Amino acid sequence: MTASKLASRSTLFTLLAGLLLVVLIGWRIAMLGDYTFARIVQDFLNALTLGSLYALIALGYTMVYGIIRLINFAHGEIFMLGSYFAFYAMTLTPMHWGLALLITVLLGGTVLLVLRSLFNLEEPKRTAALALLIFAGTFFLLAFRNMGWIEALLLSMLATGVAGVLLEAVAYRPLRGAPRESMLITAIAASFFLQNMGQLLFGPRVQGFNAETILNRPLNFTIGEETVYYTGILIVVPTVTAVLLFVLNLFVSRTKLGKAMRATAQDAEVAQMMGVNVNQVIALTFFIGSILAAAAGVMYAIRFGQIHPLMGLIPGIKAFTAAVIGGIGSLPGAVLGGLLLGFIEIYVVSLFPTLSAYKDVFAFVLLILILLFRPSGLVGEDLTEKV
């Protein structure tokens, strides 16, 4: 069978499946008498929030897979780290100036070193300005006032990005060129390492994550005679996600480093021959993926109000499923897949309340079905292995 025939057949398959889904949902809504428009809107808001979070995490999976063909099992733990960094940033500040200075030197130094190696900062003036900004900013944030969620989000994104780069440098870089199975095993080991390290350092308890009350104050508006309830975070999450996606898109499509990333994803060897520093690009990929995961982690923690060291597992798996649905390796695919998964999860539970016990099984089933029947995902290109 030729490739085009295959493609058209699978497109047809997707279309049919989508049509079936729409019919099924319509039928179910008609069956449930009390499923009003307000509930649809309510679910839509929840689904959009959840889907945005999945999309942010899924981007990390898909970027790493696109560049080094590695399923980064530890990505869920990076997400967890992000929320914990923000948690400590918000609860421990303002801290004693000596401690703040120590942390500033350690954290700022690492961040600066990593940023310098990632973004080719060679010009001394700019580097010095950046260093000043980072050191002064970190010290100011840590020592003088209680951090709000926005500062915590930014600081956590930076710290988590660095953590991702370190993870890559310590665990994955020595395995460059090793069999892919070995890399996957290492990723699983890294995931277990971070989970248990998290339990050791942060304590195994569930901790409450209290952001500003403005984010969680219940608000509502009415549609007809029904009331739709929402909170600030339901607005914040899609907005932040959209902004981050916009910036990411600009970065990947417009900058030189973004171009290098695309080239490496297409063919790492040839990119290297063309003068792309592949190691730098890979580290950069981990940095960006971890930044997005940290943003998702912080907002997830605000949305659900609690964090614990194993919180990365289920969202990690679901985001991976989202990346696969969209076609792993494709950025728009990851966003699409994340949103889709969020919508499916919320609406399935809402339309079929009896299925809510299977919420977590559902992601796995979807993952398996997609991998078995359409491994290239919805918008991904075909990744058949050649001889």
Add this chain to the structure above:
Amino acid sequence: MRNTLLTLATVGLAILGLYLLTQAEGSSGLLSALTLIFIWGIAAVSLNLINGQLGILSLGHHGFMLIGGYVTALLMLPEKERAPFRTRLLSDWARNHLDLDKWLRGAGLDFIANSIDLKFVVALFLAGLAAAVVGVIVGAPSLRLKGDYLAIVTFGFGEIIRLLPNAPEVAALTNGPLGIKGIPGDAGTVWWTFFAFLFVLWFLTRLKFSSYGRAFEGIREDEIAAEAMGVNLAYHKVLAFTISAFFAGVAGGLYASYLQSVDTQTFNFFVTFFLLVAISLGGLGSITGAVLGTAIVVLVRIYGGFLEKPYPAYVGYLGGAVVMLSAFAFSAYIRKARRLRPVVETKHLIFGALGVALLLVTVLFRNEPWMTQTVQFFGLRKILLAVILILIMIYRREGIMGRAEFSWKLIFGPREDIPTEEQRKQDAWLSNPDLNPDAAKKEDDDASA
């Protein structure tokens, strides 16, 4: 002949040793360690069949073990334990259909039904069979995939299987997340597990050196070449997967009997990870290695308990310093062994500096309250296992044994790596152009080429 005798003698010695150990006083800790080694050994050797010999990364082993555990539990549960939860929903069906005693008596096999040991053999076999059936169901579609996609699909199946007993529909049978308690512990003793382990070892060794085993290894080395040589890929893959699932089910049944309880947390993904560490440590593809790795990993898990005891905080700081300094030394050692210059890299100096800093902090603040308070490092053993696995993957991917197997020839046979006197003479003759005209001619050829 000699080798068979040696093997039999070793088994005999092992049995004698075990007997003496069971008679000795205060040996219960060691015995339970051995039992666990045998149980996990069965699981590891069976995982090694897929991951090592067939060369396919499968991450769903905990699912098959869970099926074995639940089937054994349901079949072996004594009458009084059955009632509380089986009566809820599926009562009549379960009482009529999941009763091993009734089946056996119905088939006229009363003598088995009357002996709990023989009943266990049947139950374990059925547990393996159930796992194998699921193995076929899982394997047949997913083995079409390759590499990490296959790994993810098997992981997904494993997790689905693990989450299913919690489903409300079957909770009447499986007791939901609470699990089943009160399974007879008879099969979880050291004798049972020892003989089961011996049988599995025997079976899988025979399999490895049969035509099937060679077909598996052919698939691992090169699928296309293997197919060209007439190996039916799909058949052999599913076969290996099924056999592996069967023994995983048996291991799960034994483990359930050892713990005398089973729930969905007993067989979580950590089980597969644990086995993965074991077989990677021993050497993927080597049965000997799998057993060796399992022994090490299980011993770490049992006797590493002291790592998670409560200590004053400075022990932790000192431990951290030691870890940092040894990481520094280790990296320098590796670079030296690989003849890389400079031996001490700048970024590795960070480890050394951190180690020294921690040491200094410990010494300077040794009397501070936050230094003398009691702390406990939960999960240190799991961290240790993860670190071991990462280090193996980076520095020694072939593990301890590589793909080599233990054999008597290795110990008693002539050493093949040192040439005998005769071979030495022959080599000298071959390479001496005065004595051997061919050698002179060959040198000319080399020179002209």
